[in-house]
Amino acid sequence: MPSKAYVLLREAILTEQQVACTYDGRPRELCPHIIGHNKSGEEVVLAWQFAGASSGKLPQWRCLRLAHVSDISLREGRWHEGGSHRSEQTCVSTIDLDINIHVRKRR
Template identity: 60%
Template sequence: MPSATYEVFRQAILQQKQVVCDYDGHPRELCPVILGHTSGEERVFAYQVGGSGSKGLPPGGAWRCLTLARVGRAALRDGPWREGSSHMREQTCVTEVELDINIHVRGRRL
């Protein structure tokens, strides 16, 4: 059974909404793109558009791989949907993909 946090990220992808949360003690503002599991752990591959992190946040945002067990206070919010300008390599964050905005959500609109 998915965690409550997993369900928040699932709804964010389906509705193209941002997620605000805490991760390892840092506030994050995210646009989640891929949701699923890796080695039994719930994970999300997301574009961080605001907040902070242990490595800082470059201007314009950065791709992040988050283990959902380490996410706190996740909530949906309206805001512009953003993603990085390009993928230089295939993501390895989520190996068992349940939901991918580019396939499952945007693919239905084509």
């Protein structure tokens, strides 16, 4: 059974909503793009973080382990596509939902 964080982030992808959350104690604002599990079987999401706190410069791609995500809220707002896709993502090994494949291609 998926975690509450997984269900909410999956819904955000399907409805193209922004997400405000806390990750490892830092407030984050992001748009999730791909959700599923990593090689260890942990729930993960690949997201474009466009605002909030960060140890590096923003915006940037983030691979978040959902066990470390809390205080999640979905909100309306401009969908952020993210930067360059020059390399293949390695965050999500077993993809459940990818906005570019499962959501946008249905339209």
